[in-house]
Amino acid sequence: MIELIRKHAWVLGLAVLLVVLLGVTKLIQPNFGAPGLESLARSALPFAFATAAMAVVVIVGGIDLSVASMMAVCAVTAAVLMERMAGVPALLIVLCVGLAMGLVNGALIVITRVPDIVVTLAMLFVWEGVALLILTSPGGATASWLRAATRGDFLIDGLPKALVIMGLCIAIVWLPIRRSKLGLSIYATGSDALAAFRSGVAVDRTRIIAYGICGLFSAMGGLSLAALTGIGEPVPGPYLMASVAAVVLGGVVLGGGKGGLLGPIIAVFILRIIRTILTVMAVDPNVTTIVEGTIMVGVVMLGTAVTLRGVRR
Amino acid sequence: MTDTPLLDATGVAKSYGAVKALTDASLTVARGEVVALMGANGAGKSTFVKILTGALKPDTGRIVIDGREARMGSPAQARRSGLVPVYQEPSLIPDLDVRDNLRLGDTPVEPFRQWVEDLGIKGIRLSDMIGDLPLATLRILDLARALAAEPDVLLLDEMTAALPTDLVERVLKVVRDRADAGMGVIYVSHRFTEISQLCDRASVLRDGRTVGDLKIEPGVEDRAVELMLGEKISLGARESAAALAARSGTPRLSVKSLAAAPKLQDVSFDLHAGEVLGVVALEGQGQDELFDVLAGFRKPTGGTIEVEGRPARFAHPSEAIAAGLTYVPGNRSEALLAQRSVRENIALPFSAHPRTWGPLKMRTERERVDYAIEKLQIDTRAQGEVQRLSGGNQQKVTIGRWLATGVETLLLFDPTRGIDVRTKRQIYPLVRELAEKGAAVLFYTSELAEVRLACDRAVVIFNGRVVDVIDAADADEPTLMRAAYGLTGREGAA
Amino acid sequence: MSMADDTGTDSALVRFGRLLRDNPIIPLIAFLLLLIVVLEVMRPGIVMPIRAGRDGLISTFWLGNLIKFAIPLAMLAACQVLTMLTAGIDLSVGVVATVSAFVCATLSSTLGVPEAVLVSLACGLSVGLVNGFGVGIVRVHPLIMTLGTGLIATGCLQVYQRFTINSGTLIPGFLEWLGTGRTMGMPNGLYLFIPFAAFILWLMRFTGFGRLLFALGSNERAAKLSGVKSWQVLMALYALSGLIAALAGLLYLGMIRAPSLNLANPLLLPSVAAAVIGGTSIFGGRGSFAGAIVGALILRVLDTMLTLMQMPEGARTALFGLIILAVTALYVRITGTR
Structure with missing residues (x-):
């Protein structure tokens, strides 16, 4: 038991921090309740998926700067398709598109031998361009049931539907993988690629698949964007920096091999609730952006410093 | 024992671009046989091991395991063919626990447990994180994992180091x-x-070729050494210099009880101006840490360093350089700007300080660089990029860098590793000359014969401690070897 | 690995690659000329008015325009070349240029022009210093760090804009002269750019600082071994990069004459592309500003062609991304190094 706590100390700490921050919000604004939670969960939805996407590739030892662009591609694809065809097949197509984009990223990294960060920087622009080609300006429409799916509470008050959807989608994809040989391979590759290779792990294939999963989560992020706004927005949102910060804060080490998805998701909520608190305190939303940006940069700096110390030891 | 060997590798060759790492290597292992694979540095041993374990594809050659031609495209395929390796660096994943590491390679748990026990490691739980376990334990776990897979052929690569x-x-x-x-x-x-x-047998590699197969019997050592060295190269012994006279007054560099956890325990010595002090040690006895500390790359965990009698502590190499301690690392690629010119490489320290970030002083730079090039006889035909030079010339560039700045105390870490004999024979007199002009040189070497050729005396380090100090006159190879293995009784003689 | 005298054993591709690497400027200029020929074929008379029945062998108007719009791009590309030499990158340059332009335009009417210019440059310098701190001292990956500071700077700009919403904007006369004026058909921007380019070329080749940029990118450990404190170099480098970006923003302000909240942001991607096309390795240790200038010209010609072909904005963005990837992948393939 003690060992279990020790092993997950970071995630537990984050959870405690989240509860404390929720408490602080409640203190500042006594009528913060179920509706507040609901809007928090809704606003966190695309961030959570972006973070899950980023977390998977960081665990495998890479990074994907094109997450936000892939989300934009998926959002506009969804909005365009759902105007013309039934929602469910459109949704499946979008998921496939996301998966394909991720696989392309991974394959390019493996084939060209150019480092992840450079390839995905280039692909950031490529996918952004693709999104603009699909829709030059915000438009299209999302299926109404998809929009409804993220609104309101699930069964009981105070349990936002958005939160349930987020948990379900990520769990359905990640839990089976995490427990399987593939999951082990992902962690092994990120932890020590040479040792993994020597242990018989197909390192290249594992990398490509991890990027594929990243694309899949990005597709979910894009769908959630489309669901929240009701239209498709071709310009990538501010999800890149936010997802890197949440991943680092969530205990996934840049460099790979450590951490899971739960920590980063809790981190997303922590970062989002800071915005809520600032809003409740009637801080200028633009100042909020600065504060958020500073916190994110600070988190990444701190994470890097800690990682470096660990390596030097 | 049957007549068909268990493993039969023949005609294995591999080139990296223009460099031939292996030309014709072969190896046979019969059922129930333990065959040693031997070879000096650069003989192609590690390339051969990589090929045997599937980490590298050979250009030519075939490997037959148990009568079937084995396709070794990857370590996984090699494993399926029946060959399982254990490396010096354990191939266990640090961020996974023992159980997951076993699952990764489909290793059955029960036999693994049995082997761990037989190998004498206690208290290992399957939930232990690999990253938390000590290196020695990891090697044993790696071996147990390999044994549990019940391979036809087990390959152990320096695993007892x-x-x-x-x-x-x-x-x-x-x-x-x-x-x-x-x-x-x-x-x-x-x-x-x-x-x-x-x-039972030893197979010897030299220059990428299998040159001999020896039965293990008394006296085989000499024969193996002969095979590994090829024709005996006589370098000619240096006349014993009277550096003793210099060994008075304040030493240039004085090290007392220096420690850098975990490997460097307690090392003390004095290095005087005009002296070349050899350092002799087997791999991994703390010499890397010693040089890192002296060069300012690592902070010591104990002990003191004095330069010219004044205590010194280096937080950064620039501080060591300011104190006159300049470092030539063993791995040339660590010290060189591969894509830059010879001149830029040698002149690099000139611009290190922000004061010198302005316009380059072309004339002084050229004079000093030319001096170093001439002194070392660096072949500058391919001076556009240092990476196009031969290994020996590259090494000269790394030494030349400090010649151009003016040498006070030179820390040479195995400067002749992997370079040609001709260059080696230029380096020894150069080191002597530097010392005669008043420099102090600390000279780690992995070639014991070099102690007599270049040094005045040598400290021998074993297990992170100085175990012996031997004058060059007495430093024949057997003496040094015995000392390096900690077989002398003069503990703490320094 | 010894790479002893290996001429003659390498494949033709490798040798050709090495030639390109050593003298990237020659094939680049050839490529630029080729693109210009293609452009002329696409729209006869655009480059050579004589073919369309007008006066002049080469259109100075066209040439002047090409150079005029390439200048701010080449200046921002200088930031990328310098940072890439150390295996870094500066993704905050677009935002910094925008901030500097906006600050200058809004402060000129109240503070006076020289003061406004100084404040603008100070903004660029301070963003650069923060980048330098993050990259040099904390050792955050430059990509992430500069992306983050760009984000923060954008936020600051938005807040700042709310305070200045009432005070009008004023574009300093000399910036307008630099940005839009012409001397003998050539843009006045060259008065700023030629000394600037000379300075950067001199900095890279003939100063100790330039040497250290190459050294850090080639082998940081070797530099450390020689006593170089990399944080000092990186700090100065990113500060310089911020300063250059601010300067480019001022010039751009004079050129566009309408400050907005994302004035120079679209120049970010082309600035990276120009540097990469110009033979600068994103992995450090190799780069040329002359190449980047030609790269900027190539991108402008390419841009004109895409506009003529009525390519949508998205295709352009995607194409630039692909160019960066393709050139980098080719570089890795040819040299076998990273």
């Missing part, structure tokens, strides 16, 4: 038992004591 002696004994015993039960074992090592205890 820096393992405590009791564990080495157990490993050797278990491996011998397995061999007697019919397993074939390839044992890559340069430790004669272990080889003579464990192996």
Whole structure:
């Protein structure tokens, strides 16, 4: 038991921090309740998926700067398709598109031998361009049931539907993988690629698949964007920096091999609730952006410093 | 034992671009046989091991395991063909626990547990994180994992290096038992004591070619050394210099009880101006840490350093350089700007300080660089990029860098590793000359014969401590070797 | 690995690659000329008015325009070349240029022009210093760090804009002269750019600082071994990069004459592309500003062609991304190094 706590100390700490921050919000604004939670969960939805996407590739030892662009591609694809065809097949197509984009990223990294960060920087622009080609300006429409799916509470008050959807989608994809040989391979590759290779792990294939999963989560992020706004927005949102910060804060080490998805998701909520608190305190939303940006940069700096110390030891 | 060998590799060759790492390597292992694979540095041993284990594809050659031609496209395929390796660096994933590491390679848990126990490691739980376990334990776990996979051929690559002696004994015993039960074992090592205890035969590589197959019997060491060295190169002994006279007054560099956890325990010596002090040690006895500390790359965990009698502490190499301590690392690629010119490489320290970030002083730079180039006879035909120079010329560039700035105390870490004999013979007199002009030189070498050629005396480090100090006159190879293995009784003689 | 005298054993591709690497400027200029020929074929008379029945062998108007719009791009590309030499990158340059332009335009009417210009440059310098701190001292990956500071700077700009919403904007006369004026058909921007380019070329080749940029990118450990404190170099480098970006923003302000909240942001991607096309390795240790200038010209010609072909904005963005990837992948393939 003690060992279990020790092993997950970071995630537990984050959870405690989240509860404390929720408490602080409640203190500042006594009528913060179920509706507040609901809007928090809704606003966190695309961030959570972006973070899950980023977390998977960081665990495998890479990074994907094109997450936000892939989300934009998926959002506009969804909005365009759902105007013309039934929602469910459109949704499946979008998921496939996301998966394909991720696989392309991974394959390019493996084939060209150019480092992840450079390839995905280039692909950031490529996918952004693709999104603009699909829709030059915000438009299209999302299926109404998809929009409804993220609104309101699930069964009981105070349990936002958005939160349930987020948990379900990520769990359905990640839990089976995490427990399987593939999951082990992902962690092994990120932890020590040479040792993994020597242990018989197909390192290249594992990398490509991890990027594929990243694309899949990005597709979910894009769908959630489309669901929240009701239209498709071709310009990538501010999800890149936010997802890197949440991943680092969530205990996934840049460099790979450590951490899971739960920590980063809790981190997303922590970062989002800071915005809520600032809003409740009637801080200028633009100042909020600065504060958020500073916190994110600070988190990444701190994470890097800690990682470096660990390596030097 | 059957007539068809368990493993039969023939005509294996591999080139990296223009460099031929292996030209014609072969190896056979019969059922129940333990074969040592030997070779000096650069003989192609590690390339051969990589090919055998599937980490590298050979250009030509075939490998037959148990009568079937083995396709070794990857370590996984090699494993399926029946060959399982254990490396010096354990191939266990640090961020996974023991159980997950076993699952990764489909290793059955029960036999693994049994082997761990037989190898004498207690208290290992399957939920232990690999990253939390000590290196020696990891090596044993890696071996147990390999044994649990019940391979036809087991390949052990330097796996006993820096393992405590009791564990080495157990490993050797278990491996011998397995061999007697019919397993074939390839044992890559340069430790004669272990080889003579464990192996049936030794296969010797030299310059990428298998040059001999020896039966292990008394006196095989000499024969193996002969094969590994090829024709005996006589370098001619240096006349014993009277550097003793210089050994008075304040030493240039005085090290007292220096420690850098975990490997460097307690090292003390004095280095005087005009003296070349050799450092002799087996791999991994703390010499890397010693040089890192002196060069300012690492902070010591104990002890003191004095330069010209004044205490010194270096937080950054620039501080060591300011104190006159300049470092030539063993790995040339660490010290060179591969894509830049010879001149830029040598002139690099000139611009280090922000004061010198302005316009380059072309004339002084050229004078000093030319001096170094001439002094070292660096072949500058391909001076556009240092990476196009030969290894020997590259090494000269790294030394030349400090010649151009003016040498006070030079820290040379195995400067002749992997370079041609001609260059070596230029480096020894140069080191002597520097010393005669008043420089102090600390000279680690992995080639014991060099102590007599370049040094005045040598400190021998074993297990992170100085175990002996030997004058150049007495420093024949057997003496040094015995001392390096900690076989002399003069503990703490420095 | 010894790479002894290996001429003659390498494949033709490798040798050709090495030639390109050593003298990237020659094939680049050839490529630029080729693109210009293609452009002329696409729209006869655009480059050579004589073919369309007008006066002049080469259109100075066209040439002047090409150079005029390439200048701010080449200046921002200088930031990328310098940072890439150390295996870094500066993704905050677009935002910094925008901030500097906006600050200058809004402060000129109240503070006076020289003061406004100084404040603008100070903004660029301070963003650069923060980048330098993050990259040099904390050792955050430059990509992430500069992306983050760009984000923060954008936020600051938005807040700042709310305070200045009432005070009008004023574009300093000399910036307008630099940005839009012409001397003998050539843009006045060259008065700023030629000394600037000379300075950067001199900095890279003939100063100790330039040497250290190459050294850090080639082998940081070797530099450390020689006593170089990399944080000092990186700090100065990113500060310089911020300063250059601010300067480019001022010039751009004079050129566009309408400050907005994302004035120079679209120049970010082309600035990276120009540097990469110009033979600068994103992995450090190799780069040329002359190449980047030609790269900027190539991108402008390419841009004109895409506009003529009525390519949508998205295709352009995607194409630039692909160019960066393709050139980098080719570089890795040819040299076998990273």
